[in-house]
Amino acid sequence: MSGSTATLGAMTTPAHPSPPGVPGAPAPDQRPHDPSAALSVRELWKRFGQKIAVSGVDLDVPAGSFYGLVGPNGAGKTTMLSMATGLLRPDFGAAWVHGVDLWAQPDQAKATLGVLPDGVRLFDRLTGRQLLTYAGMLRGMDKETVVDRTNDLLKAFDLGADADKFVVDYSAGMTKKIALGSAMIHAPRTLVLDEPFEAVDPVSAANIRDILKSYVAGGGTVIVSSHVMDLVQRMCDHVAVMAAGHVLAAGTVDEVRGEQSLEDRFVDLVGGRQHSEGLSWLRGS
């Protein structure tokens, strides 16, 4: 099944652009991973019961890029990111983080990763301040640095007033922000954020975008998954489109979208738009 994603991508997009490091043409054998990439995955497979969630995904995220991962619900984005960050063991395939084999040397690889998983709880009986401290201490940081960075993060995410409240009493947006804070407290080289803007208010989202942009400008790599095309088009410089466990297209945003808007291109790739009359009876009289 090797190269199936590229085949699919090539079928739907004849002029399929290639991101650096990934040859456009389907290769018979596994292509070597890109050691310079912040994240490089090869032939990732995962099956849950009857459903194949991720089937043979190859992806290279260049270091220093702001990478968007888009796809419809159930496309396998979360599963793929979990396997690329050490949260879920792949049935087959491998992932390299800055050239370190994640599943062979997990501790070394995880040290350079900051992860915001989607749909997991937090240790919510801790206060916001305690949770950030905990995340920092788990990474083996010394106390002074943890305290300083906790204060900085609380200020940056506008959580200063709620620092001593329990996370269980936070709103959905505040919870997202504190989780984001715990993902970046150890200043990782790469941030993998699954749906980071869900339930976050526009002002906080803008603040977070600024933080992420300056992080990328400083040499960091950010990978975000999102449903919001518009956001990805404005924020990211690279994008990959996933559907039904495959990567349909990947590259810089301009390469992927061509002449169209990213949203139109996405709909073209994924399909599923209804061109009917709509609901004829649904009329506000």
Place this chain on the structure above:
Amino acid sequence: MVARFLTLKLTLMGNTFRKSVWQTIGMIVASLYALGVVGMLLAGVVALGFLGDPGWAGLAITLGGALAVLGWWIIPIFAFGVDATLDPQRFTTFAIPRRTLLTGLAVAGLVSVPGIATVLLAIGASFAWLTEPGVLLVSIVGAVLGIATCVLGSRAITTVLAPVLESRRYREVVAIVALVLIVMIGPLVSWLSNGVEVTVGSGSETSTGAQLLPLFEQVAGVVGWTPFGAAWSLGSMAHDGDWVGLVGRLAVALGTVGLTWLIWDRALGRALVSPPAGGGGESKAKGLGAFGRVPASPTWAVAARTATYWLRDPRYSGSIAVVPLLPVIMYFAGQSTGSFFMLLATGPFVGWILGFSISNDIGYDNTAFALHVSSGVDGRTDRWGRAIPMLVAGPLVTAATVLASVWVADSWHLTLPLLGLGLGSLLVSTGVSCAVSARLVYPVAKPGESPLKSPQGAAMATIVSQGIGFIVTVGLALPVFAVGIAAIVVGGLLWGIATLVVGLLYGTLILVLAVRFGARVYDRRLPELLQQVQSFP
């Protein structure tokens, strides 16, 4: 409309059958059990009506009915969140007239195992008066009123208290209180029955039943005038020909039904326009707490987090609250046999149960455990971190229990062996927990849920995993037990010291080895552990 509510409730029930085989089996077992209890009670009451004095049947119906009402009213306050299938909040967006909604919810409330059991029991018990058709009719009317009192009262109370019940702080307090009450039921019953035996025994020895009759009659006479018993006592009033009492109690019963309906109606009207505020309890904790007091290392971070959870998460603090009660329970349990053996065994038992209580830590973390996985926390860090608070607090609690028990039993010569046994079983069971919890994770109440609520379909996994933990602990603790028992049998200071030394040294050895084993397992299955907690229902 009412029919639609009924079908909805039945569909929901049917769907739980489809969800898992174990749930279906659980449901069937619960139904059979309820049916058995109903059958036995019915047979008893009806037999009383036919064979014995019908007055007895009247008493039984009145008092039993009052208990049922009490149960319907009180239990939902403690068992919050256990059955919220027809939460009125879910119907807010549908334009249903409130009267229809109320009737629908009330009738649907009867479609459950306890609901059906109550209906069967209430109507069935009326047939104790089969020989007197007039009384039978009155009794059936009373039964219907009684059932209405049960359902309406229970709904009224939960709806009125809903704003309180929804606050996290209240839930936590109530959960702990309920847990303590349930644990105390045994001792309370034995204490009460002792008391009754004493009062009865002090009279003549003949026919305690006949002696108790006036007592029950008195109680039933009072209860019959209260909202709890009025409806149920109608039958016996008619049987006695006490028409004034009948009318008066009918008024009380009707008034109760009307009043609860009115209260529920009002409360629901208010609840539907003011959806749950969420949050509610503005509790805060200043500063870093335990995190500020431990050295900066991942292991100590895990320890600080574990300690914080012990105090702040009711699923843990509930079990802490139960530990001081264990000696009390053992005291009462041992009292009936007249020996202090049970009481003296409490120290080692507390040691074992403390260590055992961390045997499903990752299950309790639920998916928050993802933080450990993504942070690359290794097995040694995680295992020791979780064990440290237990190793700090556990010995103190165990020693205090041992000292208290030898003091009450006045057996100071057993202090050293019991200390050795207690600390030894604490260390061994802590170690076994550290090893087992890296391999066998089973679903428990989720964070924020009542600790009394055990997830359906998890019984098998729980039994297997706890059973294995128990067997391994007992097996590994055998050397300590052997020396300890020898010390108790032979006596003497030397044996006592030997038990203490063996308990401490051998226990520590097992702890270190077990933690090492657990850490290896943890490192090997880290992502699998996370996937396991993610797959919990």
